[in-house]
Amino acid sequence: xxxxxxxxxxxxxxxxxxxxxxxxxxxxxxxxxxxxxxxxxxxxxxxxxxxxxxxxxxxxxxxxxxxxxxxxxxxxxxxxxxxxxxxxxxxxxxxxxxxxxxxxxxxxxxxxxxxxxxxxxxxxxxxxxxxxxxxxxxxxxxxxxxxxxxxxxxxxxxxxxxxxxxxxxxxxxxxxxxxxxxxxxxxxxxxxxxxxxxxxxxxxxxxxxxxxxxx
Amino acid sequence: xxxxxxxxxxxxxxxxxxxxxxxxxxxxxxxxxxxxxxxxxxxxxxxxxxxxxxxxxxxxxxxxxxxxxxxxxxxxxxxxxxxxxxxxxxxxxxxxxxxxxxxxxxxxxxxxxxxxxxxxxxxxxxxxxxxxxxxxxxxxxxxxxxxxxxxxxxxxxxxxxxxxxxxxxxxxxxxxxxxxxxxxxxxxxxxxxxxxxxx
Numbered sequence: 357x358x359x360x361x362x363x364x365x366x367x368x369x370x371x372x373x374x375x376x377x378x379x380x381x382x383x384x385x386x387x388x389x390x391x392x393x394x395x396x397x398x399x400x401x402x403x404x405x406x407x408x409x410x411x412x413x414x415x416x417x418x419x420x421x422x423x424x425x426x427x428x429x430x431x432x433x434x435x436x437x438x439x440x441x442x443x444x445x446x447x448x449x450x451x452x453x454x455x456x457x458x459x460x461x462x463x464x465x466x467x468x469x470x471x472x473x474x475x476x477x478x479x480x481x482x483x484x485x486x487x488x489x490x491x492x493x494x495x496x497x498x499x500x501x502x503x504x505x506x507x508x509x510x511x512x513x514x515x516x517x518x519x520x521x522x523x524x525x526x527x528x529x530x531x532x533x534x535x536x537x538x539x540x541x542x543x544x545x546x547x548x549x550x551x552x553x554x555x556x557x558x559x560x561x562x563x564x565x566x567x568x569x570x571x
Numbered sequence: 572x573x574x575x576x577x578x579x580x581x582x583x584x585x586x587x588x589x590x591x592x593x594x595x596x597x598x599x600x601x602x603x604x605x606x607x608x609x610x611x612x613x614x615x616x617x618x619x620x621x622x623x624x625x626x627x628x629x630x631x632x633x634x635x636x637x638x639x640x641x642x643x644x645x646x647x648x649x650x651x652x653x654x655x656x657x658x659x660x661x662x663x664x665x666x667x668x669x670x671x672x673x674x675x676x677x678x679x680x681x682x683x684x685x686x687x688x689x690x691x692x693x694x695x696x697x698x699x700x701x702x703x704x705x706x707x708x709x710x711x712x713x714x715x716x717x718x719x720x721x722x723x724x725x726x727x728x729x730x731x732x733x734x735x736x737x738x739x740x741x742x743x744x745x746x747x748x749x750x751x752x753x754x755x756x757x758x759x760x761x762x763x764x765x766x767x768x769x770x
Contacts, residue, residue, distance in 0.1 A: 531703060555640055
């Protein structure tokens, strides 16, 4: 008890300088920890966003590969629009990179019972000849997060055949660029470029798939 | 109780040695935390490279598949009695389809080739507006990201022992310098068997 009293008496407190230095050191350490946490959270958000878009892009590539393999009438129009007709389902597709998204538009034939189509349905189907006829698009990569921008391009190549009278084969290369963030904040920016391709056996079908109206 | 009293009475501040030791311990802890963070960022990037490599592997296999379709048209390739061109020693460039000549005769018995003459081809993303794709031996300021090395090998295989080689085993591999393995290479590998779809 005596000792304790003595200690209390001897305690003269901290000087202002001491307190300031202690506070400065403390702030410095806390500042570092906060910065570290903020960076971790940012990195986590960035990583999640990117991963989601990459998953979508992988799905888009796989899906596109499957469709293009059974397609013909492949047209690469200006502004990176890929138009083709899937011969398996006779659906017409348009894939494009637009407004920082990869989008798809499609048109299916309306086939009635017994495989018949009304003249109107036939006219509607035949009128779709390129991407400009398909206006209702659905985003498949990007679009749900303002920080993600998706661009890319398609390359359509014809495989050279020795005898030019033989049907040609083709190859479509798909490139998808996913960028998170912007150039103003390079420390919180991330980008991934995916590239894949698909070989087409029926690249050059001359005649377009057309339905005849039957009554 | 006595010990406590003694301790309090003797408390005359820290010696320099004590402070240094305390600082060292704290630093080690912080360095460990930071290293963990850096490592997790690297794993994240590495995972991304793996996805890119998987796409490039897929493209490599599709290029060989395209060769099959072309050869089927040019040479009816799977029939060993057909006269085909002399088997090439190598494709000069797997990346660029227009250069993916000379033609490959898959009908030759026990025929095996690599699309790049045995050497890996180096591909890097070129971000300039004109290209915007993975290019062979990319050079210039537009080349970003890791260098991917792609190699594909196709080997004729005989599955039914009747007409010689009736299938083609295609193996593609993409390698890159790993961030996690201290510069050692990691790779993604895919294998498929292409069959004679004319028979």
